[in-house]
């Protein structure tokens with residue numbers, strides 16, 4: 001195994017699983033260059049003092065809490081089961097899923113209240129117990145580490161609490177969702193030690209890079225042309241970061257306008273711009289945005 005430089009930041013990521021591809025893609029988008037072939041357990045970044053350690057996602061909270069590594073990327077769902085020694089730094093906007101309560105498709109249960117006194121199988125016992133306690137529904141919770149979906153068919157439980165994203169795993173196992181316990185996504189975590197020690201400055205640099213990628217994802221760069229008389233209307237519509245850039249075109253009385261638009265208001269804004277007379281609208285993805 002390669003040597004670990006103690007001055008470098010250490011980041012634990014999932015070695016092989018649902019978060020792996022998107023995590024590596026996110027790190028690369030942040031400008032980090034590193035190896036990631038299958039057998040690899042450790043990789044040093046070529047252009048940033050960072051070591052990437054590939055592990056099982058369940059081990060990441062312990063590695064971070066004990067200070068074995070400085071940072072980790074894992075699902076919020078795992079964090080919700082764990083010790084408060086860990087500090088969340090960022091939501092990473094991928095790995096979306098929900099912890100869901102489900103019953104067999106043909107079950108008569110329509111409401112979670114009807115689960116009173118029943119047995120629930122899950123790999124998320126803490127979240128499950130908390131959820132039913134908050135809802136004042138006494139249930140029996142059995143902890144199963146894998147293949148929770150088959151527990152009802154085996155007669156081990158009358159309902160399950162498990163992660164879903166599209167719901168296709170539930171359908172495949174003849175299960176029906178009753179309600180959601182919480183939503184989850186990939187998060188970046190650290191520990192108190194790293195936030196205070198000599199690696200603090202490096203961590204800030206890395207976070208700035210990560211935030212640059214995250215903000216870029218939320219915005220689009222938009223260019224358009226418009227005659228002078230509609231410029232005031234356009235400026236009112238564009239809820240840009242600052243005021244838009246306006247420059248005159250070769251055709252007299254016409255201007256080119258450049259700005260950024262938030263993804264969630266995108267279509268609404270573009271329609272309004274068209275309606276007031278903007279034309280030649282060009283939309284570009286933003287690679288990075290430092291605000």
Ligand code: ATP
Pocket residue numbers: 014015016017018019055056057058074075076077078095096097163164165166184185186
């Ligand atoms: P490991 O071998 O590392 O322990 P695992 O089997 O525990 O892996 P995966 O199934 O690879 O874990 O899921 C990793 C994470 O991906 C989950 O903890 C969750 O945050 C996220 N995720 C996203 N969508 C889903 C989904 N549909 N089902 C389960 N997890 C999902």
Ligand code: ZN
Pocket residue numbers: 056057058
């Ligand atoms: Zn796991």
